[in-house]
Amino acid sequence: xxxxxxxxxxxxxxxxxxxxxxxxxxxxxxxxxxxxxxxxxxxxxxxxxxxxxxxxxxxxxxxxxxxxxxxxxxxxxxxxxxxxxxxxxxxxxxxxxxxxxxxxxxxxxxxxxxxxxxxxxxxxxxxxxxxxxxxxxxxxxxxxxxxxxxxxxxxxxxxxxxxxxxxxxxxxxxxxxxxxxxxxxxxxxxxxxxxxxxxxxxxxxxxxxxxxxxxxxxxxxxxxxxxxxxxxxxxxxxxxxxxxxxxxxxxxxxxxxxxxxxxxxxxxxxxxxxxxxxxxxxxxxxxxxxxxxxxxxxxxxxxxxxx
Numbered sequence: 001x002x003x004x005x006x007x008x009x010x011x012x013x014x015x016x017x018x019x020x021x022x023x024x025x026x027x028x029x030x031x032x033x034x035x036x037x038x039x040x041x042x043x044x045x046x047x048x049x050x051x052x053x054x055x056x057x058x059x060x061x062x063x064x065x066x067x068x069x070x071x072x073x074x075x076x077x078x079x080x081x082x083x084x085x086x087x088x089x090x091x092x093x094x095x096x097x098x099x100x101x102x103x104x105x106x107x108x109x110x111x112x113x114x115x116x117x118x119x120x121x122x123x124x125x126x127x128x129x130x131x132x133x134x135x136x137x138x139x140x141x142x143x144x145x146x147x148x149x150x151x152x153x154x155x156x157x158x159x160x161x162x163x164x165x166x167x168x169x170x171x172x173x174x175x176x177x178x179x180x181x182x183x184x185x186x187x188x189x190x191x192x193x194x195x196x197x198x199x200x201x202x203x204x205x206x207x208x209x210x211x212x213x214x215x216x217x218x219x220x221x222x223x224x225x226x227x228x229x230x231x232x233x234x235x236x237x238x239x240x241x242x243x244x245x246x247x248x249x250x251x252x253x254x255x256x257x258x259x260x261x262x263x264x265x266x267x268x269x270x271x272x273x274x275x276x277x278x279x280x281x282x283x284x285x286x287x288x289x290x291x292x293x294x295x296x297x298x299x300x301x302x303x304x305x306x307x
Contacts, residue, residue: 003053022047026079036304075287121157123279131270136160145223147175170280226256242266
């Protein structure tokens with residue numbers, strides 16, 4: 001079965017020895033790769049648990065959380081369009097997730113109280129370390145498409161990691177003004193004090209974007225431009241230079257036009273598969289309180305992408 005609905009929770013465990021303990025919710029949710037990411041890890045760890053998709057209507061996330069807990073669910077991943085609604089439905093929210101304005105991981109305590117986390121930001125930091133053997137905080141970054149959910153989470157993590165330069169680029173600047181204000185407050189937290197350049201915002205159509213990219217070390221594409229074979233690069237790829245690291249959060253296709261052309265320019269590149277794996281691994285770590293097998297999770301996703 002591709003997914004369940006909230007009205008079908010009584011059928012979650014029909015015909016299965018292992019009970020469902022973890023789910024991903026979304027709308028639509030049938031194309032989520034989360035089961036292929038998490039189930040191999042649960043099996044490898046010997047957990048008597050299954051992971052499935054559950055479709056939830058907008059406006060009913062809080063109600064769904066309660067019903068899922070009553071059905072025996074102990075951990076939930078949240079995908080679009082529910083990440084903000086999930087945040088509002090939690091009794092407790094991790095401070096970083098609150099700054100990111102979204103929750104993608106729910107942990108239930110023994111009384112059913114919900115704590116919300118966002119693993120996209122810290123998962124991205126882990127992905128950069130894996131792909132480029134450098135810490136995110138040591139890099140000057142530009143985030144293309146910073147006004148979207150993924151862009152905001154990644155930009156927030158860049159500030160948390162104390163990046164010396166964070167340039168937020170978006171099609172419309174209106175989305176960036178309140179975001180810059182909130183990130184600027186993070187900069188002035190006592191535990192994040194230190195020398196840094198200012199957080200900057202810039203429109204994708206602004207000619208000054210070329211200079212902004214030139215001054216950066218890590219270019220991050222968080223837009224959906226590149227999902228289609230006919231898509232152009234989200235900015236002129238001739239701006240990419242050999243000193244750049246280029247990370248595209250898109251993982252299917254594995255090589256977007258941006259990545260192909262950036263590599264041709266001599267830059268080091270990576271796609272979003274490592275982000276998918278690390279944010280998922282962090283969810284499992286929250287739920288199980290143990291190390292998880294990254295290699296098994298990686299292979300599970302790769303097998304799914306081949307199908």
